Amino acid sequence: MPPTHSPTVRLRRLARELRRVRENSGLSPEAAATRLGWSRSKVSRIETGRTRATPADVASICDLYGIGSEARAGLIQLAKEGRQRGWWTAYADVFTGSYVGLEDEAALIRQWEVQLVPGLLQTEDYARAVIAAGRPGEPDPDDVHRRVMARMARRTLLSRPTAPALFAVLDEGIIRRPIGGPAVMRYQLEALLTAARRPNVTIRILPYSAGAHAGLEGAFTVLSFAEEEDPDVAYVEGTAGDVYVESTDHVDRYRSAFGRICDAALSEEESLKLISEARDNFSHD
CATH class of the missing domain: 1.10.260.40 (lambda repressor-like DNA-binding domains)
Structure with missing residues (x-):
């Protein structure tokens, strides 16, 4: 553990x-x-x-x-x-930044995603498709497998006795994009529905019909901690590198943006219904 x-x-x-x-x-x-x-x-x-x-x-x-x-x-x-040493140091070649260590201590994770199912909610096959697609050239199967295993180890965070609360808002395109093929997507969407039944997990969908919204500039995460002396951190992952935002004013902007994204998103019930419909649209082939 x-x-x-x-x-x-x-x-x-x-x-x-x-x-x-x-x-x-x-x-x-x-x-x-x-x-x-x-x-x-x-x-x-x-x-x-x-x-x-x-x-x-x-x-x-x-x-x-x-x-x-x-x-x-x-x-x-x-x-x-x-x-x-944290558990993630066994995967030091995979987790090169400090995000996983911060995530490991968080009491609340607020996440806005525009392209992919959040890592904490990914199935193994979905993660493998995502990781392989992101490697340059012909991906090394051993390297991909190690990265997938690291992601699966990270995913256990949500099932711990002291698990954080995860509040994830996903763009509708995430549940429509056929990553890994229909069967992989169907299973991934089923996994989202299962995860949403956890008392510490909330999943909502921002529909296409929302039009322009507060999350257009890209995905981000806000981490909050149980102890008051540890202020929130906003995290933005990008191709050019990861950005950690700690100044109060800047973190407040991300918290505000997350609130406005939530205001535009479907309710939990409506979101799960849309995920279920998207799942059923993917065949078993």
Whole structure:
């Protein structure tokens, strides 16, 4: 079973706390780096979570800023937890960013998709068709299989005792596009109907008839966490790279856009009816 906490989220929290205590001390990053005997870039990398601070690094920082023993112990513990390995590190060649670690800790996942069934809801055959289509040239069967298995491992998130709530809004084109052939699509749509029966999963469809809407600029995900000190993160995946949005104003925009997309989407009941009709339109051939 995966750990009950995510090293990625702990690293993010530690980075935020170390930046806060430096700012409270009145020291600039340059002054802190000088007193610690570090480079300016090391301080920056630690405070933005791009580098994992070691417990020794955190102890040095606490000495510099005069952090009390209780707060010091908490920060050092965060550094230790941030260095633990999450389940996804077994697929480090597949999961190259920090998204899976953040997803692993989320209490609520709000997802708007325009092209594909979300990864957490994909069947094995559908995932294989998607992954093979996205590989350049002639796909390596072993590479495709490993990526599919990684996606299936990730999918178990929704069935854990502490599973997050998933609220997914899908463009109607997703349930019409015959990825993998009719039989694969029929089974995938049946899997969506089954997933929607879970108490922690909500699936709604944005119909073609909605016309122009708040999600036209592309898919995105907003991750929310159980602990208040961990603010929401918006995530946008693209060919040119992944973008993580953490500033309050920008995340608010994505939350607002998601709300407006929901306003334009079909109700849950209407959505499941449309998925069922789309499933029946795919033959068994």
